[in-house]
Amino acid sequence: MLGTILLIIVSPLIVWFAYWYYTVQYYERYLKNIPGPRGLPLIGNSLDIASTTTILPTLISYYNKYKRSFKVYIGSQPYYFATDVKDLEFILSSTTILTKSAIYKFISKWLGIGLLTSTGNRWRKHRKIITPAFHFQILEDFIEVFNSQSEILVSKLKEESKPASVDLYPLIARCTLDIICETAMGTTVNAQNDLDSEYVKCVKMLLQVITERTFSPLLANDMLYIFSDTYRREKYALKIVHDYTRSVIKRRKAEFFGDSKNYESSVDSLGRKKKRAFLDLLLEYSTRDPSFTEEDIRQEVDTFMFEGHDTTATSITFALYALAIYPDIQEKVFAEIENIFSDDPKRNANYRDLQEMKYLEMVIKESLRVYPTVAQIGRALEEDVDWNGVLLPKGLMIYIFLYGVHQSSEWYENPEKFDPERFNAENSKNRNPFTYIPFSAGVRNCIGQKFAMLEMKSAISHILRNFELLPASPEHKILFEYDGILKSTSGVRIQLKKRY
Numbered sequence: 306m307l308g309t310i311l312l313i314i315v316s317p318l319i320v321w322f323a324y325w326y327y328t329v330q331y332y333e334r335y336l337k338n339i340p341g342p343r344g345l346p347l348i349g350n351s352l353d354i355a356s357t358t359t360i361l362p363t364l365i366s367y368y369n370k371y372k373r374s375f376k377v378y379i380g381s382q383p384y385y386f387a388t389d390v391k392d393l394e395f396i397l398s399s400t401t402i403l404t405k406s407a408i409y410k411f412i413s414k415w416l417g418i419g420l421l422t423s424t425g426n427r428w429r430k431h432r433k434i435i436t437p438a439f440h441f442q443i444l445e446d447f448i449e450v451f452n453s454q455s456e457i458l459v460s461k462l463k464e465e466s467k468p469a470s471v472d473l474y475p476l477i478a479r480c481t482l483d484i485i486c487e488t489a490m491g492t493t494v495n496a497q498n499d500l501d502s503e504y505v506k507c508v509k510m511l512l513q514v515i516t517e518r519t520f521s522p523l524l525a526n527d528m529l530y531i532f533s534d535t536y537r538r539e540k541y542a543l544k545i546v547h548d549y550t551r552s553v554i555k556r557r558k559a560e561f562f563g564d565s566k567n568y569e570s571s572v573d574s575l576g577r578k579k580k581r582a583f584l585d586l587l588l589e590y591s592t593r594d595p596s597f598t599e600e601d602i603r604q605e606v607d608t609f610m611f612e613g614h615d616t617t618a619t620s621i622t623f624a625l626y627a628l629a630i631y632p633d634i635q636e637k638v639f640a641e642i643e644n645i646f647s648d649d650p651k652r653n654a655n656y657r658d659l660q661e662m663k664y665l666e667m668v669i670k671e672s673l674r675v676y677p678t679v680a681q682i683g684r685a686l687e688e689d690v691d692w693n694g695v696l697l698p699k700g701l702m703i704y705i706f707l708y709g710v711h712q713s714s715e716w717y718e719n720p721e722k723f724d725p726e727r728f729n730a731e732n733s734k735n736r737n738p739f740t741y742i743p744f745s746a747g748v749r750n751c752i753g754q755k756f757a758m759l760e761m762k763s764a765i766s767h768i769l770r771n772f773e774l775l776p777a778s779p780e781h782k783i784l785f786e787y788d789g790i791l792k793s794t795s796g797v798r799i800q801l802k803k804r805y
């Protein structure tokens with residue numbers, strides 16, 4: 306009896322061990338000359354990087370140790386962390402290494418196979434369809450949304466600014482969620498005012514689920530996952546979020562086909578200029594190409610919702626933090642803003658004003674270097690790739706470790722110094738473009754980067770016109786964590802002093 310029980314316990318372990326051993330042996334035939342930390346049997350280096358707080362410091366320590374691209378094993382799966390700029394250029398310029406790494410599958414229940422998660426011909430086709438939606442003439446129409454939502458954010462910050470310091474991220478995240486909702490779908494979830502919104506709660510829940518699955522080997526396993534509480538929460542949240550997007554699409558579609566003439570008109574019934582949302586542009590396209598279905602549109606709209614709010618929230622938050630702790634830099638940004646609005650300090654910013662905020666743009670760029678919102682970008686090799694005489698095997702996960710590249714003294718003198726002048730015209734001239742990639746690079750770069758820059762300038766300039774930013778008192782320490790987006794476990798606290 307005891308023998309049978311032992312056999313039942315030991316057999317799966319033996320199978321697991323054999324699988325791990327042979328898989329690692331297989332990959333090592335290709336990867337043996339690539340440096341990397343020694344791992345433990347069965348789990349590899351999982352213990353060192355399998356948490357939101359340890360992942361970045363550990364990867365940075367490997368980067369400092371090996372001074373070149375390195376490998377890490379999670380179980381039997383090898384990950385190649387590309388940090389050599391030649392590697393980055395090769396991977397990001399490739400028109401065939403387009404498939405995202407396995408981790409993206411945790412997002413795909415929400416986003417389906419939208420622009421972020423798709424690959425091959427589907428990705429190529431959709432990228433071509435969606436690119437015109439980010440034309441500057443379209444973006445110009447969104448400035449009004451940036452202005453009105455930033456206005457609400459300022460009023461919320463005024464309410465919050467009474468105590469010694471305020472944690473920026475939660476307030477800014479609600480503002481960027483409202484902005485993306487209005488620009489992507491033309492509706493409002495009113496996240497800034499309605500703290501009980503079910504949709505907003507469910508978006509947060511889905512972000513949480515993705516983090517939990519990314520860092521838990523048990524939840525990452527599809528067979529075990531369906532028995533978990535996380536699965537039940539995800540199912541509930543997906544229903545709410547998908548139903549919402551689908552109902553908005555149905556309504557806009559009914560308006561489109563019901564009264565196409567009125568819909569296509571550029572003014573509303575009161576003669577005001579009508580705002581087009583991304584969704585409208587996709588609906589218009591679908592009338593010309595019926596193979597672009599309602600479900601395709603849903604997936605792309607949900608992709609904007611996911612990719613377009615947490616990224617900008619974090620970026621705005623860290624840029625404001627940097628401005629609070631570097632008063633000289635803040636002073637220069639404020640002087641630039643005062644100059645732009647010298648004709649009327651109360652008026653709203655237009656597209657041209659935002660374009661003129663050149664120094665603020667340098668500050669945002671430096672902030673994205675020091676605090677890269679997306680710290681790494683994953684790809685999966687679907688076939689063997691010959692890279693400069695080294696054969697990288699099919700199945701290898703490649704991570705572009707841009708956090709490491711941005712902090713490298715090889716590319717940035719005194720990398721720990723916050724210095725926006727790195728991005729003035731003179732200093733930018735000769736920079737290798739692959740040493741600065743907060744929005745990735747190559748064919749799969751961020752399609753929303755111009756939108757993001759305008760939104761960040763709008764929100765930051767609104768806040769600076771209303772508040773002087775000061776470091777928190779007592780001093781606040783940022784404790785980085787990484788759940789796919791750079792965050793701080795201790796919050797990002799600063800003091801806000803009303804200007805009038």
Ligand code: HEM
Pocket residue numbers: 405420421422432608609612613614616617620678679682683743744745748749750751752753754756757
């Ligand atoms: C500061 C804010 C932002 C940062 C730092 C950022 C960064 C990135 C990065 C690094 C990628 C490449 C990801 C990968 O290959 O896995 C990406 C892709 C993408 N981003 Fe952004 N993003 C930002 C804002 C936005 C906004 C506002 C939108 C939409 C309105 C957006 C939409 C997308 C989409 C759809 C993709 C996938 C593009 C493709 O694969 O063709 N992003 N972003």
